[in-house]
Amino acid sequence: MADTRTKLTVVKVGGKIVEEESSLKQLLENFATIEGHKVLVHGGGRSATAIATKLGIESVMVNGRRVTDAETLKVVAMVYGGLVNKTIVAKLQAMDINALGLTGADMNYMVSNKRPVGEVDYGFVGDVKAVDARLLADLIQKDIVPVLAPLTHDKKGNLLNTNADTIAGEAAKALARYFEVTLVYCFEKRGVLRDEHDDESVIPKINKQLFTKYVADGVIQGGMLPKLENAFEAIDAGVKQVIITKADAIDGKSGTLVV
Ligand SMILES: Nc1ncnc2c1ncn2[C@@H]1O[C@H](COP(=O)(O)OP(=O)(O)O)[C@@H](O)[C@H]1O
Numbered sequence: 001m002a003d004t005r006t007k008l009t010v011v012k013v014g015g016k017i018v019e020e021e022s023s024l025k026q027l028l029e030n031f032a033t034i035e036g037h038k039v040l041v042h043g044g045g046r047s048a049t050a051i052a053t054k055l056g057i058e059s060v061m062v063n064g065r066r067v068t069d070a071e072t073l074k075v076v077a078m079v080y081g082g083l084v085n086k087t088i089v090a091k092l093q094a095m096d097i098n099a100l101g102l103t104g105a106d107m108n109y110m111v112s113n114k115r116p117v118g119e120v121d122y123g124f125v126g127d128v129k130a131v132d133a134r135l136l137a138d139l140i141q142k143d144i145v146p147v148l149a150p151l152t153h154d155k156k157g158n159l160l161n162t163n164a165d166t167i168a169g170e171a172a173k174a175l176a177r178y179f180e181v182t183l184v185y186c187f188e189k190r191g192v193l194r195d196e197h198d199d200e201s202v203i204p205k206i207n208k209q210l211f212t213k214y215v216a217d218g219v220i221q222g223g224m225l226p227k228l229e230n231a232f233e234a235i236d237a238g239v240k241q242v243i244i245t246k247a248d249a250i251d252g253k254s255g256t257l258v259v
């Protein structure tokens with residue numbers, strides 16, 4: 001078993017960075033410079049939306065989560081589990097990083113339940129039920145770099161769509177049993193902003209109280225909700241540090257620290 005004092009960095013990269021070849025290249029180069037053990041979790045929501053549009057499938061997002069009907073599930077399985085995941089793995093291999101692409105079904109590492117229908121019917125969206133990080137930790141110890149796609153499974157033969165911010169949070173929480181984990185959410189803005197359109201308005205530190213206030217004021221909404229909700233859960237579950245920052249600042253020296 002790994003020593004919990006051994007450091008592990010879990011980096012989550014979102015759709016806008018992944019979609020553009022130049023920003024993805026830059027992100028992966030920065031990721032390669034992170035010392036020690038690391039895991040990359042990717043989104044790809046924008047790529048899925050673009051491909052769904054080409055196929056005549058409309059994309060519906062509610063509170064930053066995709067409503068996933070049967071046809072949309074096929075698209076996200078192809079895009080996240082195939083195109084995006086394997087492109088990233090190939091690019092990391094070109095940098096001599098021994099990456100291994102995984103969905104939750106692989107090694108049965110992340111099992112979810114189809115989200116019950118409430119006010120919103122999210123369709124084939126999975127709420128994480130169990131994470132077995134033991135085999136992931138073994139691989140990480142052997143200098144393999146897991147590249148995690150935003151797909152889980154229900155152990156009954158069905159893939160489910162799970163938000164990549166949630167995958168990152170859940171993986172970080174489970175790996176905190178084996179390592180000292182830092183979780184870095186990186187995207188195209190410099191952090192959590194007071195004004196979404198002003199990159200100079202970074203909120204340097206955020207706690208649950210401030211979060212609740214900013215949500216009520218409409219300062220935080222959409223795709224920022226799953227990031228922060230998962231960030232607080234991760235901190236509560238023993239993840240050492242969570243940072244939300246721009247993709248070119250994954251050293252964690254700037255951005256928003258979640259406390
Ligand atoms: N206070 C905020 N600060 C920064 N971004 C915010 C804020 N509130 C909402 N957002 C939105 O959240 C988006 C990030 O979420 P999302 O698009 O899901 O990114 P990713 O694909 O990287 O997970 C930003 O592009 C921005 O539009």
Ligand SMILES: CC(=O)N[C@@H](CCC(=O)OP(=O)(O)O)C(=O)O
Nearest residue numbers: 014015043044045065066163164
């Ligand atoms: C259920 C749900 O919302 N799944 C997300 C998974 C991808 C994702 O989270 O991508 P980003 O990180 O690029 O936003 C979706 O299909 O959009």
